[in-house]
Amino acid sequence: MTARFGVFVPQGWRMDLTEIADPVEQYEAMTAVAKAADAGPWDSIWVFDHFHTVPEPTQNTTFECWTITSTLVRDTQRINVGQMVGCNGYRHPALYAKIASTVDVAAGGRLYAGFGAGWYEHEWKAYGYEWTSLKDRMGAFREATEIIYKMWTEDAPVFNGKYYSIDKPYNEPKGARKPHPSFWIGGGGEKVTLRLVAKFGDAANIGGGNPETFKHKADILRQHCDREGRNYDDIIKSTSINVFPVEKGADLEKVTAKARGRTSLEEFNKNNVIGTADEISAQIEELLEAGADYLITYIPGVAYDHEPLHRFASDVIPRFS
Template sequence: MELALHIADFTWSGGAPALGPALAKHVRDAEAIGVRRISVMDHFWQIRGVGPAETEMLEAYSALGFIAAHTETALLHTLVTGVTYREPALLAKAVTTLNVLAGGRVGLGIGAAWNDEESDGLGFEFPPTAERFERLEETIRICLQMWTDSEEPFNGKHYQLGRTLNSPQSLSQPHPYLMIGGSGEKKTLRLVAQYADACNIFGGPDAAHKLDVLRAHCDTVGRDYDEIDKTTIFRIDPDSTVDDIVTTANSMAELGFTSAYVYASGITEPQRIIDLFDDAIPRLH
């Protein structure tokens, strides 16, 4: 089991003036203790379950560019981009740009979006669920097409592109790491089986069942289940201990997950997160 650092809460000591230096140090420290994956949320406001909407939230791709400049080896991506937040071609171009500038270390995490409050607040369209999933599949197909040498048009139900030119092309081959987040059994996990390099499933009591569903979708589409990177995600807070992290991560490993993205909520000193990771990593299965 591998621990990945998912940065979801930027409400750290020192406030906005200290946030840049603190984030740079945080990701450097993470790499120094052996963390090989770093991700950020793609939200405009803080989400419920982590903190009040009014607390600090950085725009994801600007933050990834900053993190890329302060790291050397870690895989970087969002966990996950809401499909309604960006036009597909711009999203593919942004990921490609970061992939090139970071030496092939940047991938795409994507999902169907869920936070209608921030979309309503900032004027982003938030279509019904069925349409968001249609847009998600088309966006994935557009990104995958743009990550090839094809310049053919794309004509979908929701998106029409006249020429899918993408230059420079990503350094990662055959394409940047592609994660689809979520655990919906009928749509999300079917898309994982058909298109993705990785899934991300919450580590709840039904996590094992979700993996069984993914396996069934792989059988249906003729995909090798073992090719897919099975990742999970869980939360720590000021009361969390090293034992808590080790117990949760190892229990997820026993179900078949290979990586756990761990995010902190309410921990105002990033060094506390690094210390917990540093003590937990040697004890993982």
């Protein structure tokens, strides 16, 4: 079974730059990971669209999604750059489409434009965005997805909905990739999100790294594709997994120390697949058997040590090429 792989760069959201004091050095650490991935067999690098850290909001660095996407595409040469995923609530969809079109040109067609409904209530309210009901957020997300697609595929798009309207906006250039920027829709909502993937998406991100959940969501997506007359095989089916590759027989307490920070090994192990290339590959094989064809990885501590990134690239990725 074959698959392609992406990796998140450290941008601060997951408290993954806190050991670096200077913000300029933090930015350079993020860029250094991007360049290291660009030099390897990775297909893509990824960023989050958040303003405040997790697991709780703190006064720590979180670099803004589209700003760093636009710089990372210029700091790299061949790798695709995406967001998992852009939050609809933070930008009008027409503006989102315009931004993505511009960045795709800057990237020479290497943009993976991620899009989702959003969920982090604290930062919505802190930044002055209205936190509406789930029904309204999903309704707005549905309309926004259609508007973005129209902005990329029509010269004089018109849309009048409950939440948004556009009246023949010019969007030139529409992007560099043909027929339009690659549209990655994140989320496993079975009635709205997966149907939007079937109608408009080039890729889905589902399952959260759980094979059973992935298979269930993929089956729902296939049903939507059948109803929409869409070829299911034309859609990339991705999922995300946190990994920390180690040598066989390694002292886990020692080798994970910097990546863990103050987190215990037990807690770290709950949230990450810590293992040898064989052990991590076995987990990936389960996901591929469930129908995944794209793995987006998060490697904790990579801002401080590139060794796990290189280990995954040399010992795991070639097995699925």
